[in-house]
Amino acid sequence: MRNMLDGPIPGENYTSDTKNYPWHRPPELTKYDDAIKYSIEKLTDPKAAEGLLTFIEAGMPIATAADIFVTNGIGKGKWTPDFAILIAGPVARMMELMAKAAEIEYDLGIDDDVPVPTVEFFKAVAEGNIDKEQVEDASEAIEGSVDDFSEEPMGVATGGLMAPQNEATGLTEGVAPMDEQDAMLGYDPTDEEEVLV
């Protein structure tokens, strides 16, 4: 049974170090090209490539693999969540090229109906059902065309998903309509009606 007195006391959050986790600190990569370069280097690492291609061959959609990769980057403090969304496209394209180079059938997974992982999927992953030579060939072919990566000094990202839109984007500035805000907060007006009844 959980001891209720083990919980944090009010205001305890002000006493902890706010830089305990990588995502608490400014992101390491704030330049688009640097982030893509870093992603290419990471993905073409033979060990990483083998794991990635195993999952793709087993039926994991590339969109899901890209999601895992960019989310991992957030956890490591490499980029912000906004930035992760911006680089998801090129990362997925990179993964697609690797799958093509390894002659693996793949699913981009950008359709609305995402297949649910099956028993066959997990069996293939457990067995590591993939040719290692294919992985190495794919990795080398792509890595050969990438320049050496040098990390830039740390900085703070500007702009982002939550930044207000300007006229150039064609989107209106200001506050979103109430129904849109309610939807973003997960508020459903029918819930309240049900309570009242």
Added chain:
Amino acid sequence: MTFEEAVKQSIKKYYEGIDPAATMELLGEENPSEYGRDYFDSVEEEIFGEEVASDGEEEVKDA
């Protein structure tokens, strides 16, 4: 919209040849990305020796 959905949407738009406004702001008009669609198309061409559409209207394989 969840983060997963946003990532999926971003990938979908990328394959449709549409770049997010934030990416444009990040790069600036004078500094196009070194790793744009052309780069990946050229890598693909280098690997397979085949011509690929460079305007992002590549055939999308999706089951």
